[in-house]
Amino acid sequence: MARLCDRRVGDVAFATTHNSMSSPADGFRGPNQGKPMAWQLEHGIRGFQIDAYEGVAQGNSVYTELSGPFGSQATDLPAPLVAAAVRIHRRLGAPPAGTPTDVYLCHTFCELGAVSLADVADDVRAFLDDHPNEVLAFVVEDYVTPERLHAVLAAHGLDRELLAVEPGTPLPTLGEMIDAHTRVLMALENGDGGRALPNAFTGLVAETPFTFVSPTTLRTASSCSPNRGVDGSPIFQFNHWVTPPTTQLARAANALLAERVERCSRLRSRPPTLVAVDFADRSRVVAVVDRLNRAR
Numbered sequence: 001m002a003r004l005c006d007r008r009v010g011d012v013a014f015a016t017t018h019n020s021m022s023s024p025a026d027g028f029r030g031p032n033q034g035k036p037m038a039w040q041l042e043h044g045i046r047g048f049q050i051d052a053y054e055g056v057a058q059g060n061s062v063y064t065e066l067s068g069p070f071g072s073q074a075t076d077l078p079a080p081l082v083a084a085a086v087r088i089h090r091r092l093g094a095p096p097a098g099t100p101t102d103v104y105l106c107h108t109f110c111e112l113g114a115v116s117l118a119d120v121a122d123d124v125r126a127f128l129d130d131h132p133n134e135v136l137a138f139v140v141e142d143y144v145t146p147e148r149l150h151a152v153l154a155a156h157g158l159d160r161e162l163l164a165v166e167p168g169t170p171l172p173t174l175g176e177m178i179d180a181h182t183r184v185l186m187a188l189e190n191g192d193g194g195r196a197l198p199n200a201f202t203g204l205v206a207e208t209p210f211t212f213v214s215p216t217t218l219r220t221a222s223s224c225s226p227n228r229g230v231d232g233s234p235i236f237q238f239n240h241w242v243t244p245p246t247t248q249l250a251r252a253a254n255a256l257l258a259e260r261v262e263r264c265s266r267l268r269s270r271p272p273t274l275v276a277v278d279f280a281d282r283s284r285v286v287a288v289v290d291r292l293n294r295a296r
Contacts, residue, residue: 004293005175009163009185009273010234012174013292014137015285016047016276018241021105021115028113030081032245034281036115038123044286046134047274051141052117052149054101055110062110063092065101075108076211076243085109103144103152117149121156128161128183135174137274138186139200139237146193162186164195167203171234187235189228201229205274208264210239215252218242224264238264238272245278254283261288271296 004012017040019032054065088111104114153159163182177183187200198204206229212218240257242249254277265271271292277285
């Protein structure tokens with residue numbers, strides 16, 4: 001919608017995918033999405049939640065470096081998948097000291113599925129080149145240093161597209177981002193890479209909870225409560241999925257999306273910015289976001 005160009009980026013709703021990289025197309029076990037990120041881009045997804053790790057390709061698998069700058073992390077994967085990942089991790093064995101690592105997008109264990117950040121960066125670069133009036137947003141659960149992330153983005157021509165976020169300064173409008181060729185807003189959950197890769201939860205992004213064990217829990221008022229981030233931050237991240245992910249549970253959860261968006265918008269006194277779902281291809285997230293943007 002051309003009329004969105006005069007709105008600040010935090011005042012626009014983006015159809016968003018949770019664990020965007022996790023799809024069967026890239027060999028993920030226990031995937032969160034039915035289609036890969038390139039498909040998502042072509043079908044209206046403009047917000048992406050991705051997880052970045054260091055890893056080493058070994059045969060058809062990727063060995064995850066679990067002792068990165070932020071250490072080991074909790075997982076929401078089912079116990080059988082965790083056990084399978086640990087078995088593969090041990091069978092592969094740590095590579096020799098000094099072996100170069102690459103940056104992969106994985107969900108806890110790259111042994112259960114991985115796509116290189118370089119490949120995704122190529123897809124994003126190609127999309128932006130073909131769609132000069134589009135703006136994208138990324139929230140990265142980062143287990144690599146900001147410098148490592150920035151280096152991969154720079155190698156694929158995306159560093160110059162990163163929006164420089166000035167703390168305490170209002171975010172620009174979509175039109176200003178397009179005119180300045182800074183059409184990618186990217187924020188980190190753990191690290192802080194300065195203005196180009198800021199930490200999400202120190203004043204940029206506020207969110208809802210994200211751990212829901214059944215669709216029923218998405219109906220509660222507490223599902224709208226503040227979670228990470230500073231309340232009142234310009235980006236409102238609306239997390240809408242059930243853990244662990246299955247297509248059946250995702251359909252049930254996604255059927256509640258419009259209802260919960262309305263309820264949480266009322267309780268939080270603002271509509272969401274990043275409307276994030278599992279199995280976006282089995283949802284009406286683009287239509288829900290379209291209605292939000294028309295109603296604003």
